Amino acid sequence: MKAATFQALHQPLKLENLADPTPDADQVVVKVGRCGICGSDLHMTEDAAYGCQAGDVLGHEFAGEVVGMGSEVTGLKTGDLVSVIPLISCGHCEHCRKGEVQWCSQFSLQGGGYAEYALTRPNQCIKLGTDVSLADGAIIEPLAVALHGVNLSGMKTGDKVLILGAGPIGLAVAFWARRLGAARVAVQDISSFQEQRAQGMGADVFVVDPENPVASAEAALGGKADIVFECVGMPGLIAQAVDQVKPRGTILLLGLCTKPDTFNSFAMLGKEVRLVTSAFFTVPEYEASLAALNAGAAEPRLLVSGTITLDDTPDVFETLKRRSGECKVLIAP
Amino acid sequence: MKAATFQALHQPLKLENLADPTPDADQVVVKVGRCGICGSDLHMTEDAAYGCQAGDVLGHEFAGEVVGMGSEVTGLKTGDLVSVIPLISCGHCEHCRKGEVQWCSQFSLQGGGYAEYALTRPNQCIKLGTDVSLADGAIIEPLAVALHGVNLSGMKTGDKVLILGAGPIGLAVAFWARRLGAARVAVQDISSFQEQRAQGMGADVFVVDPENPVASAEAALGGKADIVFECVGMPGLIAQAVDQVKPRGTILLLGLCTKPDTFNSFAMLGKEVRLVTSAFFTVPEYEASLAALNAGAAEPRLLVSGTITLDDTPDVFETLKRRSGECKVLIAP
Amino acid sequence: MKAATFQALHQPLKLENLADPTPDADQVVVKVGRCGICGSDLHMTEDAAYGCQAGDVLGHEFAGEVVGMGSEVTGLKTGDLVSVIPLISCGHCEHCRKGEVQWCSQFSLQGGGYAEYALTRPNQCIKLGTDVSLADGAIIEPLAVALHGVNLSGMKTGDKVLILGAGPIGLAVAFWARRLGAARVAVQDISSFQEQRAQGMGADVFVVDPENPVASAEAALGGKADIVFECVGMPGLIAQAVDQVKPRGTILLLGLCTKPDTFNSFAMLGKEVRLVTSAFFTVPEYEASLAALNAGAAEPRLLVSGTITLDDTPDVFETLKRRSGECKVLIAP
Amino acid sequence: MKAATFQALHQPLKLENLADPTPDADQVVVKVGRCGICGSDLHMTEDAAYGCQAGDVLGHEFAGEVVGMGSEVTGLKTGDLVSVIPLISCGHCEHCRKGEVQWCSQFSLQGGGYAEYALTRPNQCIKLGTDVSLADGAIIEPLAVALHGVNLSGMKTGDKVLILGAGPIGLAVAFWARRLGAARVAVQDISSFQEQRAQGMGADVFVVDPENPVASAEAALGGKADIVFECVGMPGLIAQAVDQVKPRGTILLLGLCTKPDTFNSFAMLGKEVRLVTSAFFTVPEYEASLAALNAGAAEPRLLVSGTITLDDTPDVFETLKRRSGECKVLIAP
Numbered sequence A, B, C, D: 001m002k003a004a005t006f007q008a009l010h011q012p013l014k015l016e017n018l019a020d021p022t023p024d025a026d027q028v029v030v031k032v033g034r035c036g037i038c039g040s041d042l043h044m045t046e047d048a049a050y051g052c053q054a055g056d057v058l059g060h061e062f063a064g065e066v067v068g069m070g071s072e073v074t075g076l077k078t079g080d081l082v083s084v085i086p087l088i089s090c091g092h093c094e095h096c097r098k099g100e101v102q103w104c105s106q107f108s109l110q111g112g113g114y115a116e117y118a119l120t121r122p123n124q125c126i127k128l129g130t131d132v133s134l135a136d137g138a139i140i141e142p143l144a145v146a147l148h149g150v151n152l153s154g155m156k157t158g159d160k161v162l163i164l165g166a167g168p169i170g171l172a173v174a175f176w177a178r179r180l181g182a183a184r185v186a187v188q189d190i191s192s193f194q195e196q197r198a199q200g201m202g203a204d205v206f207v208v209d210p211e212n213p214v215a216s217a218e219a220a221l222g223g224k225a226d227i228v229f230e231c232v233g234m235p236g237l238i239a240q241a242v243d244q245v246k247p248r249g250t251i252l253l254l255g256l257c258t259k260p261d262t263f264n265s266f267a268m269l270g271k272e273v274r275l276v277t278s279a280f281f282t283v284p285e286y287e288a289s290l291a292a293l294n295a296g297a298a299e300p301r302l303l304v305s306g307t308i309t310l311d312d313t314p315d316v317f318e319t320l321k322r323r324s325g326e327c328k329v330l331i332a333p
């Protein structure tokens, strides 16, 4: 099969022909339909800390078709379309049973999506319904990362939210913040490349002002934020977030910063700020992210079963006292 | 103006010509565009407990155009399209400032929507954007009632949810439960009139089995519910919900039952069940319900900025290391 | 051995000579030191619902000395003084590992304390330190029941608390409410037998006014309660508690009412009251109750290491800049 | 009056004669009975950051007798014994009404306790009952600081707690952790000066091992901590706490570190740790701390009203069926 493989740090990936994968008894072969390129894939090829080996196939955001499986696999059949959860775990410990697989003692990360075929395990395969595409199946992962962060943040209906970083994670946070009831969602970046996309995904306002990030965000949001989501992963941003959040507010840390960061805990304590960190996601969050892509699933306007005039109101009013297929009837006077 | 007025208990409404309303200094005149007929409007004409008076104009779920206002009104102008929050309150006490207007000491309910024009107050008028219709503005209220219940229920991503009653409130709960991440949503009624609508609004399964409601719901849901939403308001349903919920689960009571209800607290205690009640909604919840109708606001698929082949992957991978308008790029091997 | 055994409903217990118990491989023999008489023991001899059999030995609140054990028992030795948790469970399932044994599928209740010797299991034996007596070991159970209820109630520092029923459970709730930071604790009963005891255990005020329970409690408490603890178990008290609690307050149900109860859910919903139920306790709560009896464990006044005059202040102030055995030094001007 | 006044940085305090204070209309004069010397008082005389001025009288932990007051003061009279809350605030804004005075816009800190008389405001005076001394009244402040931290930490019955720093704040945290139900409480310091005091105040174990703080604390606690309380305020301790806490645990920051601190957010995120900060305390927490010193308030052993033999059990059992002054009767077989 064809695959784009890692060669060495600071070198481009190389297109190679590898042997088609053969599944172990408990493995599944997925013909990759779509695979996302993640920012961390880019970092892996530049930073020795990630420990990539020559020949490795990157790619952990993928969906495809089941085309083979080992003898012990149950619950899947050839032809099933699946999104692959890139979290490897034992599948039966206490954490796994709750779907909190990132805390399983055998936890590791799955790659392999930059290829025609990839090997995975059945407990990582989430079947796709007929109303989602393979492209949809490949963007569930960043949505789930963001949903986990929003869930841990304790966000409430009506909160003001500031998101630092307009990469896929920050944009996915904007989507969930809007969907789960934030009153106002601002996304802040150092360039305006993603401005329109951010608005399409739920942001009310996009802020670019590297000279004056705190004042600009405050003006855009109409005050300090109830919650600041750090979705960049660079030194200095937690300290900035402390300035940008309300007294007693929350900073939710999604960004992975491998360099040591300097911050002033005194300023944080003076405002009684909470710093909450968020790693990966749970299986229910992955499934909820899939459901969010399932466009037909929930249309609130279906409440309305008919519209009538004021003239017809007294009669229709009487007929509504007998239960029928009517639901919410609107009067148009 | 034309209006459909209440005459007497057990009598139809009557179409009448009333004087056009004149606003007080702090009032607003709204030309009704759409007004929902609520189940409680039906009850008011049959049950003396509600205290309707001859000549009253019912209708508290309405949206329309601002066509007049008193001298002290600010922040609104003629021509504004608004949805009217039917909760009258002082507007400046501690509760009002938090938008929890149902706890204001001057709280009462607004009617008047079954007419060409209605009087209201500026703090009850929520402006509609260009992407929502007046019909949308008339269904925000039941959505907000349901959102308040779901918020108070403590529902978490992945929960199994059972909804008793497929009226507008139950269906709106199904919408939010799906949208806010429930793993499985079952709606149970005593007739199947709303089966299709329920599925369109977010239900996975619709249960009708008046003889055997507990066993049927359990089969449909794949177990007892984490949360049961009572959206009927009839005696006996809390007791039924105790049977239908998991040990340590929650019953969220939205249904208004004016008759005394008998229930066995011993059974409830044996399972350590919580019974949480929910009244009306907050202003932020009303606004979040409006935002949910705002179709263009949040499309998760916008994450994807392009799709490439495996052959192109090494080169595109390199270009992605320089920030550009690209966001999530998908590989189609 | 001597034992007081159940004979039949409405008959006194009878003192009998039974064979001394022989432990199974996984059982422990405890020489009973003290055993509490519980209100439910009294009910068991009057109410067929409890299903007592002739020859049964009641008594589930006991402590004593380990005097024998089966071959598989580890972690205990003859002579150990123990309090016996009266909750039988498997000891190794997920619930048992968290100490939430009341949710174990093999859960049942332990009796046998009205005798010279009793059989139990090692996972039910909590060792007593040298600073607690066997009498202390026999009152841990009602304290743990009450602590579980207070924990589930969500009580916060500064809350106003009303307790219905001045039996051992209600009094133990008063103890914990005071200890865990309630601002004001009122106990209400229909007789004043326990007035002094209630005050000694933490109540600020004791209310007896069967004619006018709502108004009297409100006067005594200085307003409606944040939390009402129902510790009686009779019909009508949940409805009364709805009247006695603040809007949006909590009713915590500890009382076991075997009769069906009538209540008005409409009144409850109008105030958005939560009804939370509480069954038994967890093992950590049992251990925390033991620690609470451990008188020497925590004396806040030990903070003070010395008292000085104003004249000595400048010099002592300097010496305090070098760390020493001093802790909080007080100036007495 | 006599007072110990600040002269200059790195200089001893000086005993001086100052004019007796004259109250403004809204002020109270307190004759200081006892005043605690706080660690931050020591820092103020060494660190320019605190901005002390020559002539200032330090001392914010004091109690005494009301000896004078201005014309507008109500609710206090000469002779009242009071503990003074050292938080100055407006007294009537939303925050003040909830007792969360540290968030009042007019918030500042009160000093003046190192003198014979001090001026304060009536809303800062908490009356002392007859069962507490003036010395008790002077140690409420550090207890309240610690209680606020424990409340914000979300500590649950059964948690394992590690406290860094055995100064008054750390020791007071140990007191509350024990009292509020921690399963195991370890205090860690760099010297063993406070070992015995820590045990008297609630610690199970005291750890001193500056070379190997993480391993030693883990051994002493029997695993990583559910909650680490940082009560030192030096750089490096948050990073240490990240190592010492369980995955998904909480670090509660009480220590004030005025120097910038370096920490590795990556390690924190990998364990999904929460960092919660705690500033001052609320008025209800101050009052609850006073109640905790009130020795007679809550004695759990009062539950026991009598002890009987097994021989007497059948008869006493019958008499208990009629309500009397008996409460918990113990059988001693």
Ligand SMILES: NC(=O)c1ccc[n+]([C@@H]2O[C@H](COP(=O)([O-])OP(=O)(O)OC[C@H]3O[C@@H](n4cnc5c(N)ncnc54)[C@H](OP(=O)(O)O)[C@@H]3O)[C@@H](O)[C@H]2O)c1
Binding pocket: A038, A039, A040, A145, A164, A165, A166, A167, A168, A169, A170, A188, A189, A190, A191, A231, A232, A233, A234, A237, A253, A254, A255, A256, A257, A278, A279, A280, A281, B323, D269
């Ligand atoms: N917690 C988890 O489980 C988890 C999972 C996945 C990813 N992550 C982390 O989440 C972070 C975001 O991921 P991503 O894929 O969205 O990354 P990304 O595409 O690199 O997005 C980060 C964005 O932040 C911008 N940025 C840089 N400095 C900024 C500043 N000072 N203020 C505001 N914006 C700034 C970047 O701009 P430039 O590109 O111009 O610098 C970029 O647009 C990364 O650290 C990633 O490692 C965490």
Ligand SMILES: NC(=O)c1ccc[n+]([C@@H]2O[C@H](COP(=O)([O-])OP(=O)(O)OC[C@H]3O[C@@H](n4cnc5c(N)ncnc54)[C@H](OP(=O)(O)O)[C@@H]3O)[C@@H](O)[C@H]2O)c1
Binding pocket: A323, B038, B039, B040, B145, B164, B165, B166, B167, B168, B169, B170, B188, B189, B190, B191, B231, B232, B233, B234, B237, B253, B254, B255, B256, B257, B278, B279, B280, B281, C269
């Ligand atoms: N908490 C609040 O703030 C708030 C606000 C608004 C409304 N409400 C209350 O919420 C409840 C629902 O309102 P709605 O407008 O949706 O009412 P609705 O249209 O009357 O819907 C109730 C549905 O439940 C069905 N039903 C009757 N008995 C049932 C049973 N045993 N099991 C399952 N379903 C059963 C009804 O069927 P049939 O019609 O065939 O009987 C009907 O389809 C009402 O009690 C209303 O007063 C509360």
Ligand SMILES: NC(=O)c1ccc[n+]([C@@H]2O[C@H](COP(=O)([O-])OP(=O)(O)OC[C@H]3O[C@@H](n4cnc5c(N)ncnc54)[C@H](OP(=O)(O)O)[C@@H]3O)[C@@H](O)[C@H]2O)c1
Binding pocket: B269, C038, C039, C040, C145, C164, C165, C166, C167, C168, C169, C170, C188, C189, C190, C191, C231, C232, C233, C234, C237, C253, C254, C255, C256, C257, C278, C279, C280, C281, D323
């Ligand atoms: N949830 C659990 O896990 C759990 C565990 C143990 C016990 N319980 C239950 O908790 C309840 C209390 O137990 P207990 O041992 O403390 O019982 P108890 O000794 O019978 O105490 C109940 C007290 O309430 C009084 N009372 C009766 N009617 C009242 C009213 N209308 N208002 C105020 N007080 C009233 C009783 O007075 P009179 O005696 O004069 O009637 C008695 O003093 C019982 O229902 C018991 O079954 C629950």
Ligand SMILES: NC(=O)c1ccc[n+]([C@@H]2O[C@H](COP(=O)([O-])OP(=O)(O)OC[C@H]3O[C@@H](n4cnc5c(N)ncnc54)[C@H](OP(=O)(O)O)[C@@H]3O)[C@@H](O)[C@H]2O)c1
Binding pocket: A269, C323, D038, D039, D040, D145, D164, D165, D166, D167, D168, D169, D170, D188, D189, D190, D191, D231, D232, D233, D234, D237, D253, D254, D255, D256, D257, D278, D279, D280, D281
């Ligand atoms: N958040 C708030 O509202 C609030 C209120 C009051 C006080 N505080 C702060 O709370 C902190 C504690 O106050 P305190 O009065 O208890 O102070 P303290 O008396 O100075 O106590 C701190 C203790 O920590 C010890 N220590 C130093 N380095 C350590 C290390 N690496 N590991 C373990 N222990 C170490 C100190 O030992 P040595 O003395 O030998 O160095 C001392 O015994 C201070 O930072 C204070 O400013 C906060």
Ligand SMILES: [Zn+2]
Binding pocket: A089, A090, A091, A092, A093, A094, A095, A096, A101, A104, A105, A106
């Ligand atoms: Zn596992």
Ligand SMILES: [Zn+2]
Binding pocket: B089, B090, B091, B092, B093, B094, B095, B096, B101, B104, B105, B106
């Ligand atoms: Zn108001």
Ligand SMILES: [Zn+2]
Binding pocket: C089, C090, C091, C092, C093, C094, C095, C096, C104, C105, C106
């Ligand atoms: Zn078990």
Ligand SMILES: [Zn+2]
Binding pocket: D089, D090, D091, D092, D093, D094, D095, D096, D101, D104, D105, D106
């Ligand atoms: Zn204030």
